[in-house]
Amino acid sequence: MGAPPLCGLPPLDGELAVDPLSRAAAADDFGHHARHYPRAVLHPGSVTDIEVMVRYCRDRRIPVAACGQGHATNGQAQAEGGLVIEMGSLRGIEVREDCAEVQAGARWSDVLGVTLAHGRTPPVLTDYLGLSVGGTLSVGGLGGATHRYGAQVDTVRELEVVTGAGTRVVCSPQRRADLFHAVLGGLGQCAIITRATVALTPAPPMVRRYELPYPTIGDLTADQRRVVGDGRFDYVEGNAEPAPDGAPGWRYTLEAASYHDGRTEPDDALLGDLSFERGAEEIEDMTYLDFADRVAPGVEYLKWTGEWYDPHPWLNLLLPDTAVDGFTASVMERLTAADIGPSGVVLLYPVPRALLGTPLPRTPDTRLVFLFALLKTATPGPGVPDADAMIAANRSLYERARDLGAVRYPVGSVPMSRGDWEAHFGDQWPVFAAAKRAYDPAGILAPGQGILA
Numbered sequence: 001m002g003a004p005p006l007c008g009l010p011p012l013d014g015e016l017a018v019d020p021l022s023r024a025a026a027a028d029d030f031g032h033h034a035r036h037y038p039r040a041v042l043h044p045g046s047v048t049d050i051e052v053m054v055r056y057c058r059d060r061r062i063p064v065a066a067c068g069q070g071h072a073t074n075g076q077a078q079a080e081g082g083l084v085i086e087m088g089s090l091r092g093i094e095v096r097e098d099c100a101e102v103q104a105g106a107r108w109s110d111v112l113g114v115t116l117a118h119g120r121t122p123p124v125l126t127d128y129l130g131l132s133v134g135g136t137l138s139v140g141g142l143g144g145a146t147h148r149y150g151a152q153v154d155t156v157r158e159l160e161v162v163t164g165a166g167t168r169v170v171c172s173p174q175r176r177a178d179l180f181h182a183v184l185g186g187l188g189q190c191a192i193i194t195r196a197t198v199a200l201t202p203a204p205p206m207v208r209r210y211e212l213p214y215p216t217i218g219d220l221t222a223d224q225r226r227v228v229g230d231g232r233f234d235y236v237e238g239n240a241e242p243a244p245d246g247a248p249g250w251r252y253t254l255e256a257a258s259y260h261d262g263r264t265e266p267d268d269a270l271l272g273d274l275s276f277e278r279g280a281e282e283i284e285d286m287t288y289l290d291f292a293d294r295v296a297p298g299v300e301y302l303k304w305t306g307e308w309y310d311p312h313p314w315l316n317l318l319l320p321d322t323a324v325d326g327f328t329a330s331v332m333e334r335l336t337a338a339d340i341g342p343s344g345v346v347l348l349y350p351v352p353r354a355l356l357g358t359p360l361p362r363t364p365d366t367r368l369v370f371l372f373a374l375l376k377t378a379t380p381g382p383g384v385p386d387a388d389a390m391i392a393a394n395r396s397l398y399e400r401a402r403d404l405g406a407v408r409y410p411v412g413s414v415p416m417s418r419g420d421w422e423a424h425f426g427d428q429w430p431v432f433a434a435a436k437r438a439y440d441p442a443g444i445l446a447p448g449q450g451i452l453a
Contacts, residue, residue: 003039003081006062010052013045014089026067026084031413032311033378033387034075036448038065038084047160047168047194050085054192054444055166057083063447064164066192068105068132073314074391074413076187077135078448087134090194095120098200099157104134104193111198112292121203121288123149127237128295134193139411140185140361142351142371144235144257147228150355153184155199161191164440168194182435185360187410188446189432190439204234204259207291208266209284212254212276217329217348220252223274224350225321225368227256232270234259240346242337250332250346257291307343311378311387314412315394318351319372320364323404328372331397338384339393341377348372359428362407371409372401391415410449421451 009016017023018040027037039062044050057064063082070077078084087105093114094101100122102111108122109129115121124145126136137159141152149155158172161183169191171180182190210233214220220238227233235257240250254276258266268283286294302308319327328348340346351369363369374394378387385393394414398406407424408414422429436443436452443452 006040006056010056012042012049012052014049015043015045016053017041017043026086027078028070029073029075029077030071030312031073031075031314031387032309033073033313033391033413034078034448036075036078036080038079038082040083042083042085043089044085044087045089047090047162050162050192050194051166051168053083053085054162054164057444058164058166058442061442062444064192064444065446065448066104066134066188068135069107069130071128071131071135072448073312073411075448076411076446080447082444082447085192087132095200099197100200101195101197102133103195104132104137106133107131108133108136109293109296112289115200116203116289118200119203120200121292122152122198123155123201124152125292126152128299129293130296130299133196133198137184137193137196138186138188140409142409144237144255144349146351146355147236148231148234148355150357151185151361152198153358153361154356156184156196157199158197159183159193160195161193163191164442164445178435179439181359182432182439184358186432186435187449187451189449189451190435190445192445204261204288206260206262207235207286207288208258208260209286209291210254210256210258210271211282212256212271212274213280214252214254214276217252217332218325219275220254220348221325221350221370223254223276226274227254228350228352228368233257237347237349240332240348250335252348259288302343307377307379310341310380311390312413313376313378313387313390313394315374315376315397315414316409316412317372317398317401317406318363318409319370319401320366320405321350321368321370322366323401323406324348324370324372327401327404327406328370335374336383339376339390340374341379341384342381343377343379345375346373347375360425360432361409362424362426362428364405364407366405373409373412387413416450418452
């Protein structure tokens with residue numbers, strides 16, 4: 001916190017905050033565990049502000065991190081002694097016929113609110129819409145429609161970025177493709193996303209949502225493979241919750257949805273060959289907006305109880321199909337509700353690898369991969385491990401999964417060495433490292449990821 005002040009600053013359209021409260025806020029994130037205090041916080045009034053401040057920091061070897069909604073869990077968008085750029089002031093949205101040009105600080109909830117007025121929607125949405133566009137595109141962006149459209153990064157047509165050299169560049173698969181592919185899923189290492197052109201699809205008026213319970217992981221994943229393989233649902237995810245009424249173990253649920261126009265409803269006969277526990281299923285119809293934003297009321301409740309502000313040492317893994325049943329069953333057999341905290345969530349759902357067309361969100365080398373996420377909350381209480389213990393457990397599980405061919409979906413809290421990152425990127429490491437040298441020659445961007453430490 002004692003870094004020297006910034007001197008000789010360029011004129012800005014926005015604001016550069018150096019007060020203790022602004023710096024302390026930028027030294028926190030949704031994880032509420034890692035804390036790295038910047039020297040200053042930029043609230044840009046324009047993309048030009050980002051260009052000139054990145055050049056200023058480049059010349060002085062001052063680290064820079066872009067921050068969207070601060071939903072990282074381990075300091076990924078922090079910069080000790082550096083500059084944090086709060087992207088939320090850049091949130092413009094413009095809808096065209098089949099795409100939207102969106103500034104990186106916009107939240108996906110904002111994007112959806114604008115596109116629905118045009119009868120359109122981004123094809124892939126994350127479960128929580130309060131995340132920034134630049135934030136999810138920097139890691140990949142997975143959701144229940146990924147089995148149809150790939151990750152959010154696979155729906156991007158063009159990017160505007162500011163490189164680590166302080167240069168504004170427009171890139172796409174046809175124009176500066178090396179930079180385009182180094183930025184999408186590139187964890188902020190080569191450039192700061194300032195604008196993205198994302199594809200849109202027609203938005204359905206209504207959704208029929210199914211919650212189908214299963215007694216075991218193997219039963220759940222078998223049906224997930226079936227429904228992803230034949231494409232019967234528009235949305236497919238899955239989760240685990242502690243068994244009801246105090247019973248031991250876990251209850252597994254396939255969450256699926258079929259979109260419809262409100263006049264011709266889906267045929268529930270599509271459930272006929274699935275092996276869920278009959279009589280315990282839940283089926284409801286809702287508007288598409290209510291479905292897409294259904295996590296929002298739960299978030300407001302957690303903010304009201306205060307649990308939203310507790311540490312969140314998450315673990316997010318992408319498991320090869322060949323290992324998912326055995327690994328997850330062994331984890332869940334030993335996992336207790338206290339191990340993930342009172343508002344913790346367990347996710348498990350399939351992702352077809354062929355639809356993931358961008359190189360840097362790394363995945364196992366199997367036709368189907370599964371996202372397995374332990375979204376932990378270290379709320380103080382009897383039997384609940386603290387954040388340090390949860391992070392240590394994450395590292396142990398990561399090592400077990402890695403040895404089975406898994407990789408991290410890198411939004412969680414797992415200590416990683418440079419060697420770990422090289423293994424994570426695999427055959428893409430030389431390409432990624434070359435892009436880093438080319439576009440961030442001073443090595444100032446996104447130090448909180450710890451990739452080049």
